Amino acid sequence: MYSLRIALSFLTTMPLPSLPAEAFLSGQGRAFAWYPAVGLLIGLLLSGAAFLLAQAALSPQVQSGLLLLGWVLITGGLHLDGVMDSCDALFAPVSVARRLAILKDVHTGAFGVLGLFFVLGLKWALLAELLGQPGGWLTLHPALLLAPLWGRWVLVWAAWRFPYARPGESLGRTMTGGLSRREALIATLTALAIHSGLAFWQPDLWAVVLVVPLVYLLARWAAGKLGGGLTGDLYGFLCETTEGLVLLALVLLGGAIPV
Numbered sequence: 001m002y003s004l005r006i007a008l009s010f011l012t013t014m015p016l017p018s019l020p021a022e023a024f025l026s027g028q029g030r031a032f033a034w035y036p037a038v039g040l041l042i043g044l045l046l047s048g049a050a051f052l053l054a055q056a057a058l059s060p061q062v063q064s065g066l067l068l069l070g071w072v073l074i075t076g077g078l079h080l081d082g083v084m085d086s087c088d089a090l091f092a093p094v095s096v097a098r099r100l101a102i103l104k105d106v107h108t109g110a111f112g113v114l115g116l117f118f119v120l121g122l123k124w125a126l127l128a129e130l131l132g133q134p135g136g137w138l139t140l141h142p143a144l145l146l147a148p149l150w151g152r153w154v155l156v157w158a159a160w161r162f163p164y165a166r167p168g169e170s171l172g173r174t175m176t177g178g179l180s181r182r183e184a185l186i187a188t189l190t191a192l193a194i195h196s197g198l199a200f201w202q203p204d205l206w207a208v209v210l211v212v213p214l215v216y217l218l219a220r221w222a223a224g225k226l227g228g229g230l231t232g233d234l235y236g237f238l239c240e241t242t243e244g245l246v247l248l249a250l251v252l253l254g255g256a257i258p259v
Contacts, residue, residue, distance in 0.1 A: 007034040011112035013076040029178015032156045033186040039152030082236020084108050096227040096239030103233050119240050126247035147243040153191040154242045158235050160184040165229030201249045209246040240241035
């Protein structure tokens, strides 16, 4: 439960008692096992917010905008900074060393601004598309549960599967240092168990798992740009991308209304 508290403190803005810095960092490795469960909790909060918004006389576009705002507030926009830094680094025609330096730079360039615009814009459009379908809130409900779930699982998988790209000591390297096969396995089984529970009522949801190979290819491409590894910013980039791909998959499926 201590590890769960660490995961909640890192991945959400929930008002929890503060943790000592050393305990927070040393426990991050074990906390990775809880990441998909925290993703489900985020999804449940968003689903509840979507239900309340559905009771108001608001258009799907306005509802999706407010829902996206809630999404950012619940997570503190944690991974959006990673999107901006990653876009600046990955799309610049520079050397590996320069890309790593860009990832540490606090300034945001044109690629970062465009990346943030498209990530948030596409999420807003996909949420509105799901809300505009006949099922309304019920159509959106599985997407709000699965997108944060798989997005948080990708954080675990990317940190375990790829070496840390930046040499020397860093916050990201310290946080992922305690991550082992055990935590990665627990996180994967948790994600699959939750997904299976939802897919039991709507088998079409299994098609969403096809997002995982796409994220793998994206991660391989990004790691190739950074000399074979990833950084914390790239983890965030992959998380946001995964969430968007899950939403897109459900739009292509025409939504998924639980029976």
